[in-house]
Amino acid sequence: MNAPIASASADRLRSIADHETGAYKWYVAAVLGLAHTIAVIDRFVMVLVTEPIRAAMQLSDTQLGLLQGTGFAILYCGFAVPLGCVADATNRRNLIMAGLSLWSLATIAAAFTTSFETLFATRILVGMGEACLIPAGMSLLATYFAPANLARGTSIFGLGANFGYGFAFLGGGAILAGLQASGGLALPGIGRLEPWQGIFLIAGAAAVPVLIMLLWLREPPRRPGSAVEKGMAAQLGAMREGFGYLWANLRSYAPFLLIGAMTAVTGYAMTSWSSSLFVRVHAMSAADAGKLIGLIGVIAGPLGTISGGYLLDRLRGKGVAGAPLIIMAGGAIVALLTAIGVGYAPSLPVAAAFFCLFIFESTFVLPSLYVGMQLLTPDRYRGVAASFNMMIYTLAGLGLGPTAVGAISDHLTGSKGLAEAVVIVEVAMVLIIVPTAWLARRRYDARMRAAAA
Numbered sequence: 001m002n003a004p005i006a007s008a009s010a011d012r013l014r015s016i017a018d019h020e021t022g023a024y025k026w027y028v029a030a031v032l033g034l035a036h037t038i039a040v041i042d043r044f045v046m047v048l049v050t051e052p053i054r055a056a057m058q059l060s061d062t063q064l065g066l067l068q069g070t071g072f073a074i075l076y077c078g079f080a081v082p083l084g085c086v087a088d089a090t091n092r093r094n095l096i097m098a099g100l101s102l103w104s105l106a107t108i109a110a111a112f113t114t115s116f117e118t119l120f121a122t123r124i125l126v127g128m129g130e131a132c133l134i135p136a137g138m139s140l141l142a143t144y145f146a147p148a149n150l151a152r153g154t155s156i157f158g159l160g161a162n163f164g165y166g167f168a169f170l171g172g173g174a175i176l177a178g179l180q181a182s183g184g185l186a187l188p189g190i191g192r193l194e195p196w197q198g199i200f201l202i203a204g205a206a207a208v209p210v211l212i213m214l215l216w217l218r219e220p221p222r223r224p225g226s227a228v229e230k231g232m233a234a235q236l237g238a239m240r241e242g243f244g245y246l247w248a249n250l251r252s253y254a255p256f257l258l259i260g261a262m263t264a265v266t267g268y269a270m271t272s273w274s275s276s277l278f279v280r281v282h283a284m285s286a287a288d289a290g291k292l293i294g295l296i297g298v299i300a301g302p303l304g305t306i307s308g309g310y311l312l313d314r315l316r317g318k319g320v321a322g323a324p325l326i327i328m329a330g331g332a333i334v335a336l337l338t339a340i341g342v343g344y345a346p347s348l349p350v351a352a353a354f355f356c357l358f359i360f361e362s363t364f365v366l367p368s369l370y371v372g373m374q375l376l377t378p379d380r381y382r383g384v385a386a387s388f389n390m391m392i393y394t395l396a397g398l399g400l401g402p403t404a405v406g407a408i409s410d411h412l413t414g415s416k417g418l419a420e421a422v423v424i425v426e427v428a429m430v431l432i433i434v435p436t437a438w439l440a441r442r443r444y445d446a447r448m449r450a451a452a453a
């Protein structure tokens with residue numbers, strides 16, 4: 001009775017080995033990277049057209065902040081961990097296709113909204129759809145790639161975020177300029193759409209080629225004893241065990257989670273309002289601002305990520321206590337100084353230079369945020385810890401950062417009101433992050449050594 005079972009398990013392991021050594025895995029990584037690109041484009045396209053939407057719907061800065069961050073973050077954070085469990089117990093390719101279809105259709109629907117309430121609803125659906133991508137995508141990559149080259153596959157997936165940010169602004173800015181020059185987008189049977197409406201429509205439709213490529217992405221065989229065989233109940237039980245561990249050690253995790261959350265606010269407070277800052281303070285058009293932001297993002301973003309990972313390894317190698325916390329504290333100070341530079345620069349070139357430094361800094365701290373959480377956690381709980389860290393980071397960054405800036409800006413007057421609001425938020429983050437990091441760095445190291453043991 002056991003021989004057929006053993007033979008089937010051996011055949012499955014050989015099939016898994018074939019997936020790990022074949023060239024097809026690079027196609028998987030490339031398609032997942034493209035899906036990541038589309039996700040980030042649809043996430044940030046709202047920032048590109050903030051000012052045209054503000055004029056068309058007569059919205060306040062508080063409402064714009066809710067649209068840029070909170071609307072997206074609500075279901076993105078709420079569904080991230082549960083969908084991670086679903087990814088471990090179902091067909092991951094189909095889950096990604098369903099999520100991609102949902103968020104791209106929601107982006108298209110945003111083109112036809114006429115009020116804050118309906119536009120906010122579409123942003124909620126975008127967040128819900130995108131919540132499945134990272135858990136399911138990382139699960140697929142871990143199956144297709146052997147440990148020896150998993151980092152390379154993951155880097156291709158991660159590059160999608162950098163390209164998505166750049167294309168959302170650089171390509172989106174060029175398309176917006178073209179639509180403004182032609183007076184909008186004419187559609188048979190619908191009529192002429194405003195340029196900002198055309199941007200949403202084009203961004204959502206960009207998902208179609210990726211959906212077609214996903215049809216050729218095969219769901220690989222699961223390892224014997226995986227969650228798909230044990231069932232959802234077993235996977236949910238493992239998740240509860242992981243969260244139980246985090247809760248039992250919350251005093252050790254709390255300083256890192258607080259610093260990570262406030263670090264997210266420093267980044268999104270500026271990036272979510274970057275287009276509006278260049279339009280209101282430096283008199284650029286929304287299209288030109290988008291092209292400038294996109295160009296800076298494509299160049300400075302990857303350089304910051306690579307440099308941040310290198311410095312973290314160097315500091316840890318030299319035994320610097322709480323190295324991830326120190327890097328995030330330094331990043332908060334740089335974020336404040338560069339935010340002042342962007343808002344109060346005497347000329348556009350100087351403001352662009354400061355924004356380039358800000359983007360470099362905001363990606364520089366990311367390796368410390370991700371790796372720092374993993375170093376605190378035993379291996380068997382790292383998946384749950386990573387999902388929880390991502391949830392806290394996104395909820396604080398997107399849920400609080402843009403809305404806080406908008407709410408403060410509504411109570412300030414003058415052409416520099418938005419710039420002042422950004423600086424006020426950055427100051428508040430520095431006052432939280434820096435002393436917390438300094439006080440927690442040695443306890444962090446002690447906790448890290450305990451987790452390793």
